[in-house]
Amino acid sequence: xxxxxxxxxxxxxxxxALTAAVxxxxxxxxxxxxxxxxxxxxxxxxxxxxxxxxxxxDSLQAQLNSQQDQLxxxxxxLSVATEDYDEARALLEQRTSEAAAAAxAAAxxxxxxEKARIAVGQLASQTYRGSSGDYSSFTSVLASGSITDYVxxxxxxxxxxxxxxxxxxxxxxxxxxxxxxxxxxxxAKQAQQDATDATAKAQKAAQKAAxxxxxxxxxxxxxxxxxxxxxxxxxxxxxxxxxQRQAGLEAERxAAAAAAAxAAAAAxAAAAAxxxxxxxxxxxxxxxxSAGSAPVRRAAGPTAGANTAVGWAxxxxxxxxxxAGDGPDSFDCSxxxxxxxxxxxxxxxxxxxIQYSGEAKVDxxxxxxxxxxxxxxxxxxxxxxxHVGMVIAPGTMVxxxxxxxxxxxxxxxxxxLMPYGTRPA
Numbered sequence: 001x002x003x004x005x006x007x008x009x010x011x012x013x014x015x016x017a018l019t020a021a022v023x024x025x026x027x028x029x030x031x032x033x034x035x036x037x038x039x040x041x042x043x044x045x046x047x048x049x050x051x052x053x054x055x056x057x058d059s060l061q062a063q064l065n066s067q068q069d070q071l072x073x074x075x076x077x078l079s080v081a082t083e084d085y086d087e088a089r090a091l092l093e094q095r096t097s098e099a100a101a102a103a104x105a106a107a108x109x110x111x112x113x114e115k116a117r118i119a120v121g122q123l124a125s126q127t128y129r130g131s132s133g134d135y136s137s138f139t140s141v142l143a144s145g146s147i148t149d150y151v152x153x154x155x156x157x158x159x160x161x162x163x164x165x166x167x168x169x170x171x172x173x174x175x176x177x178x179x180x181x182x183x184x185x186x187x188a189k190q191a192q193q194d195a196t197d198a199t200a201k202a203q204k205a206a207q208k209a210a211x212x213x214x215x216x217x218x219x220x221x222x223x224x225x226x227x228x229x230x231x232x233x234x235x236x237x238x239x240x241x242x243x244q245r246q247a248g249l250e251a252e253r254x255a256a257a258a259a260a261a262x263a264a265a266a267a268x269a270a271a272a273a274x275x276x277x278x279x280x281x282x283x284x285x286x287x288x289x290s291a292g293s294a295p296v297r298r299a300a301g302p303t304a305g306a307n308t309a310v311g312w313a314x315x316x317x318x319x320x321x322x323x324a325g326d327g328p329d330s331f332d333c334s335x336x337x338x339x340x341x342x343x344x345x346x347x348x349x350x351x352x353x354i355q356y357s358g359e360a361k362v363d364x365x366x367x368x369x370x371x372x373x374x375x376x377x378x379x380x381x382x383x384x385x386x387h388v389g390m391v392i393a394p395g396t397m398v399x400x401x402x403x404x405x406x407x408x409x410x411x412x413x414x415x416x417l418m419p420y421g422t423r424p425a
Contacts, residue, residue: 057234068250070216070220074212075401076377078209078402078403079333079387081209081210082323082324082386083352083385083387085202085323086332086351087354088198088199088202088203090349090350091198092199093349096195098188098192103189105181105184105185106178106182106184109174109182110178110181113174113175113178116171117174117175119167119170119171120171203324213403214404217403224246228242228243254414258411262413265364265417296361296420299360299423300360302368303423303424305341305344305346306344307369308343309343309370309390310369310390313392316336316340316398317406319406321402321405326338326350332400333388333399334355335400336398336399336407337352337389341370344370352385352388353383353385355374356374356422361421361423363420364412364421367391367394367412369391369393372389372390373388373397374388374418374422375389376418379416379417385418387399391421395412395413396410396412397412
């Protein structure tokens with residue numbers, strides 16, 4: 001019995017020893033600390049920081065968008081001021097030509113009157129002095145000794161009296177013409193002076209708008225660079241990548257604006273078609289005026305030389321915009337289209353408004369290469385047109401866009417597109 005008891009005791013002792021050794025064998029090294037998890041306050045703080053960063057990103061993006069809006073507004077203001085100046089210059093050129101023609105007409109009329117006045121004076125002198133051989137017949141009539149002599153003499157007097165009346169009538173008519181043409185010449189001269197004053201005023205306004213636009217361009221660029229750098233830091237990316245992102249966002253914005261403009265153009269075309277089917281109702285947005293205005297003068301077919309005009313315009317790609325510029329090294333919008341069509345043998349004024357009002361109209365759906373498209377602050381009022389481009393392909397134009405940019409190609413669809421284009425001829 002003693003031996004059995006001792007054996008069991010030994011086995012129990014060995015089992016206890018092995019059991020106690022298991023944890024040491026399983027760990028096989030020093031003991032590890034319990035894992036540490038973020039507390040709820042840590043999670044809340046991280047979320048708040050992320051929200052703050054997102055808010056900063058949104059704020060910076062909003063500032064960038066505002067910068068672009070300010071730039072667009074400054075460029076539009078310059079475009080309007082430039083068109084005001086271009087139109088004033090074109091009107092001054094017209095008024096100067098009219099004044100010169102009126103002055104020449106007045107000089108010719110005055111010369112004609114002077115000749116008529118001299119003729120009347122000579123006739124009066126000859127009559128009173130009896131120095132005219134013809135008027136000496138007066139005496140012979142009075143002293144005629146026969147009926148035949150009297151009849152012959154009276155016929156001569158009647159002829160001479162009629163001649164004198166004709167000379168006097170011509171002199172009176174010449175005087176009236178001289179006075180009226182002199183008055184018209186004075187009016188034309190005043191109109192020329194008014195146009196000169198308006199041109200000078202428009203030039204100052206355009207220069208002021210150009211200076212303001214230049215300042216906005218410079219300031220916008222500096223601020224944009226700073227904002228992009230901040231965005232790159234907040235979003236833990238590079239400035240180059242952020243610039244690419246901003247370019248992509250701007251492209252998306254322009255694409256959305258183009259789609260909206262194209263939809264608006266389609267709606268305008270549909271409205272015009274409906275108006276055409278009801279001739280008693282005329283749209284106030286039709287080119288050239290309000291309700292009751294004359295029908296739109298439509299273009300017949302493509303103008304010969306259109307390809308020449310397009311090729312010339314495309315050869316100017318990359319040249320800088322300059323308000324009132326008409327080449328050869330820089331252009332504004334109507335200066336580019338004027339010179340392009342001039343190369344094709346068609347004369348246009350240096351004014352987008354006059355280029356619109358003076359040419360036959362084309363539906364936007366029927367535009368051909370070489371046609372012109374126009375942009376206004378109010379598409380129902382051609383008097384607010386401030387930009388023009390030349391169509392080179394369906395939906396695409398070449399243009400001298402705005403200050404700080406170069407002659408380029410772009411979509412015709414943008415805000416302010418007029419419901420008609422024109423076809424120079």
